[in-house]
Amino acid sequence: MSGSSSSRVHQGRILVEIAMRNLVASRVRTTVVGGIVALGVVVVVLGSSLLDSIDAGMTRSIQGSLGGHIQLYNAASRDPLALYGGTMGESVLEPISDFARLKGAVLTVPGVRLVVPMGIDQAMVSMGNVFDVALERLRADVRRRMANGPPAEDPEYEAHKAHLRRMATLLQQELRQAREIADETSGVYKDRKADFDALARAVEGGFWEHFDEDPLASLEFLENRVAPLSMDGGFTFIRYVGTDPEAFQKAFPGAQVVEGAPIPPGQRGVLLGKLYAEEWLKLRAARRLDKIREARDLHGRRIAKDEELQRWVKENTGQTRDILLQLDPVRTREAVRRLQAALGTKESDPARLVSALLDTDDRNFDARYRIFYAELAPLLQLYSVKVGDFITIKAPSRSGYVSSVNVPVYGFVEFRGLERSALAGMMSVLDIHTWRDLYGYLTPERAAEIARLKERAGATMVAREEAEAALFGGGDAPPAPSSAPQVIDENRLLAAGGGKGAREDLFLRRYGQAETDAGVALNAAVILEDPRRIEETMPLLVEAAAKAGVRVKAVTWLEASGIVGQSMKLLRMVLYLAVLIIFAVALVIINNAMVMATLQRVKEIGTMRAIGAQRRFVLSLVLVEVVTTGLVFGGLGAAAGIAIVRVIGWTGGIAATNDTMYFLFSGPALIPRLGAASLATSVAIVFLVSILSALYPALLAMRVTPLEAMQSDDG
Amino acid sequence: MPEPIVEAVDVAKVYQLGKTEVQALRHVDLVVERGEFLSIAGPSGSGKTTLLNLIGGVDVPTAGTVRVDGEDTSRLTERALTRLRLDHIGFIFQTFNLVAVLTVFQNVEFPLLLQGRMTSAERRRRVETLLESVGLAGHARHRPSELSGGQRQRVAVARALVGNPPLVLADEPTANLDSKTGGTIIDLMREMNRRDGTTFIFSTHDPKVMSHASAIVRLEDGRVIGRESAQGAEAR
Ligand SMILES: Nc1ncnc2c1ncn2[C@@H]1O[C@H](COP(=O)(O)OP(=O)(O)OP(=O)(O)O)[C@@H](O)[C@H]1O
Ligand SMILES: [Mg+2]
Numbered sequence: 002m003s004g005s006s007s008s009r010v011h012q013g014r015i016l017v018e019i020a021m022r023n024l025v026a027s028r029v030r031t032t033v034v035g036g037i038v039a040l041g042v043v044v045v046v047l048g049s050s051l052l053d054s055i056d057a058g059m060t061r062s063i064q065g066s067l068g069g070h071i072q073l074y075n076a077a078s079r080d081p082l083a084l085y086g087g088t089m090g091e092s093v094l095e096p097i098s099d100f101a102r103l104k105g106a107v108l109t110v111p112g113v114r115l116v117v118p119m120g121i122d123q124a125m126v127s128m129g130n131v132f133d134v135a136l137e138r139l140r141a142d143v144r145r146r147m148a149n150g151p152p153a154e155d156p157e158y159e160a161h162k163a164h165l166r167r168m169a170t171l172l173q174q175e176l177r178q179a180r181e182i183a184d185e186t187s188g189v190y191k192d193r194k195a196d197f198d199a200l201a202r203a204v205e206g207g208f209w210e211h212f213d214e215d216p217l218a219s220l221e222f223l224e225n226r227v228a229p230l231s232m233d234g235g236f237t238f239i240r241y242v243g244t245d246p247e248a249f250q251k252a253f254p255g256a257q258v259v260e261g262a263p264i265p266p267g268q269r270g271v272l273l274g275k276l277y278a279e280e281w282l283k284l285r286a287a288r289r290l291d292k293i294r295e296a297r298d299l300h301g302r303r304i305a306k307d308e309e310l311q312r313w314v315k316e317n318t319g320q321t322r323d324i325l326l327q328l329d330p331v332r333t334r335e336a337v338r339r340l341q342a343a344l345g346t347k348e349s350d351p352a353r354l355v356s357a358l359l360d361t362d363d364r365n366f367d368a369r370y371r372i373f374y375a376e377l378a379p380l381l382q383l384y385s386v387k388v389g390d391f392i393t394i395k396a397p398s399r400s401g402y403v404s405s406v407n408v409p410v411y412g413f414v415e416f417r418g419l420e421r422s423a424l425a426g427m428m429s430v431l432d433i434h435t436w437r438d439l440y441g442y443l444t445p446e447r448a449a450e451i452a453r454l455k456e457r458a459g460a461t462m463v464a465r466e467e468a469e470a471a472l473f474g475g476g477d478a479p480p481a482p483s484s485a486p487q488v489i490d491e492n493r494l495l496a497a498g499g500g501k502g503a504r505e506d507l508f509l510r511r512y513g514q515a516e517t518d519a520g521v522a523l524n525a526a527v528i529l530e531d532p533r534r535i536e537e538t539m540p541l542l543v544e545a546a547a548k549a550g551v552r553v554k555a556v557t558w559l560e561a562s563g564i565v566g567q568s569m570k571l572l573r574m575v576l577y578l579a580v581l582i583i584f585a586v587a588l589v590i591i592n593n594a595m596v597m598a599t600l601q602r603v604k605e606i607g608t609m610r611a612i613g614a615q616r617r618f619v620l621s622l623v624l625v626e627v628v629t630t631g632l633v634f635g636g637l638g639a640a641a642g643i644a645i646v647r648v649i650g651w652t653g654g655i656a657a658t659n660d661t662m663y664f665l666f667s668g669p670a671l672i673p674r675l676g677a678a679s680l681a682t683s684v685a686i687v688f689l690v691s692i693l694s695a696l697y698p699a700l701l702a703m704r705v706t707p708l709e710a711m712q713s714d715d716g
Numbered sequence: 717m718p719e720p721i722v723e724a725v726d727v728a729k730v731y732q733l734g735k736t737e738v739q740a741l742r743h744v745d746l747v748v749e750r751g752e753f754l755s756i757a758g759p760s761g762s763g764k765t766t767l768l769n770l771i772g773g774v775d776v777p778t779a780g781t782v783r784v785d786g787e788d789t790s791r792l793t794e795r796a797l798t799r800l801r802l803d804h805i806g807f808i809f810q811t812f813n814l815v816a817v818l819t820v821f822q823n824v825e826f827p828l829l830l831q832g833r834m835t836s837a838e839r840r841r842r843v844e845t846l847l848e849s850v851g852l853a854g855h856a857r858h859r860p861s862e863l864s865g866g867q868r869q870r871v872a873v874a875r876a877l878v879g880n881p882p883l884v885l886a887d888e889p890t891a892n893l894d895s896k897t898g899g900t901i902i903d904l905m906r907e908m909n910r911r912d913g914t915t916f917i918f919s920t921h922d923p924k925v926m927s928h929a930s931a932i933v934r935l936e937d938g939r940v941i942g943r944e945s946a947q948g949a950e951a952r
Contacts, residue, residue, distance in 0.1 A: 613803070
């Protein structure tokens, strides 16, 4: 056909003209259809910007905290590596028996910046109880008096003694109550008779009158016979990553020491997870106050209307013992003075004063919170473990024994972006030597050595303890016997005293890099120069390791993050589903609206057909109408989405109102980021959806015959 | 002698209405010469519209052949038939059938755009000429809804003639107009017929309208029952 291209241009012009005018003429329909399209695009733009920034935040947090770029672990492992724990508990990995060899191989691969050995596990941990703290103070007094001679006046010493006596009294009351419940004739009671006698002695005036005659013996009695009866402190579980602290610090800038100091290079020590400390080590009353404050400030919950908050308040007023136990007479007096002033009362009973302080309601909460932290807290040890303390970690080792290791707390660590994640924020960082002791990896030679030792000991009951001692004594460290970690038997787990000399030796020891690398690890985090090269580097790492005789599996940081990675995928699915639903609805509505419009216009379409418009023309007419609506309103929606994203950004982002959100947002607020990809996706989706929804009405329009023009009914 | 513009030979049209067949036309033979101003008359249901539809290529006969400007409509594809309507036939409808959202100018321009043969300047000149000749030069920017029935039908006449087709069909073009306005429309059509030699075929019930025709074909019950020359019209 001649001039068909120019004809098409002309037709196109009138087509767009008619389509536009139709759109303007039926404003209501256009607004409804356009509104839905715009809404859909807003959701796509906003949703994907949010997801993109969650994604980026999580990537930064996880890569910078524990994940690195690639994780390597023994290819023979049946479980997958799960840095933040699997859905079914800790995954069991086969060990990498010689990390040094893997490290050497991996560093030959171009683009690899760092390799960090890791071993992640959970264990029981026991910390000193308040008794231990009080005893430690008294012991210091005794040492001071022995060194300098007893001063004439020693009020501190007397106060510390009085404190211990009071604690013994409280403990006795507690155990009496327990005894009343238990049957006195039962075996349990008989077993514990000695305990009750010991307590009775510690409460008696006679014991304290004669304390100064042999302070060391008296201290030992309190330490060995009385302190273990107190269950304070007790056990908690700790999740830790055993690693080379120096390499770890270099590789993971997201892991920040928020209190204390990093573990000195080559030395043993632990950095406790800050969140873990908050959850498990903080004085319970203080922790509950924090939680009430957060509930009130962040979630707008009110004590008057919230059963949980009421319960916390009740627990706080009822359980003042934790606080009172920490206060020796001097501090008790000071606390009473301060609280009387702050609360404006003449009450002199410390228990009632503390209880009154903690009896909070919505009106006085903020004031009481301030008083607690400003007045009372400075007199207390808020955390049961402080920098410089030793904790005892006890884990079932690979060799079948329970390993038990003392380790000094250098500080508290927080993972940036994951501070409040129950999964990630609980993680503590442990030196790899201690980790290896706990893990108890048996090389064949070591197994043989233990067998020999057992034989020598004649396989008596003590064999096991000796084997443990031998095991730890022979650790990866050079076999200097004095450097053996303290092995503590189960009965002594509660007592953190004793054997200080050996302990201090060990923990002052510096291990060289070669010693740190040579030994077992469970996985290795690989940091690349260029994070975009993860996929292509993975097979190279596996190959290089295989050449060095180490068979490893390589996974991305996301895969290794287990539940976390899955939650990301889930979020994305939810967004896609929401988008899918919105656009399915949009599809139906646009389709219906256009079908109705077509039916209304049958006569007009028939007329166009009669006077010479081809089918293609009316088909295009409908398509142009819908696609124009889609693009115009899609554009408006995109603009609105962009505007919303900007406004959210300007106003500081979306605040996280709970821990899950805090975790997802990798921080206190989420600032959505606009991605070209999300904009392009929304345009593509709108285009596709409008074409799909126009297909049926367009088909109907195409089927309109020119005969319809002749119908004389209706004008 | 030139080829007739319309030539229907033994045409039949049967409509299927459920189970019953409606014989809208039977054994119709009709020749329309170029330049005629032909009226088709007959009672309601006699088949006037059906016959015009067949001539207009809007529908095809059940039997027989219809030739328009030499083309056998039954042998054309849908596309070609549409093209035939576009290039050879103008339509004037009983209900005017303007595109509501377009202006008067755009409505008249529409067939030219579909044809795509003229530049925009040519189109403008052509449309303006036609609007002038139907007396609506001042209404180019109006919407159909702003016009009276008679004015709308003038626009329709202009639209039918804008592509300069040899044949214009009008099914009861005055049925929706009062008799005075209807008269002016017929006068307008007759003027165009005289001036350009365009063939007009229109149906009507109205004897006064018929009286303008150069010839009247009478239908009854789907058959042509007679053809007469309207001398009154000729006399003018
Ligand atoms: N689409 C159709 N389906 C079924 N029957 C039809 C159809 N169109 C017309 N008919 C029938 O064909 C016959 C002729 O109808 P047509 O419309 O051609 O008559 P007409 O002379 O134009 O009448 P009117 O003066 O009322 O417009 C009538 O009996 C009518 O009922
Ligand atoms: Mg009719």
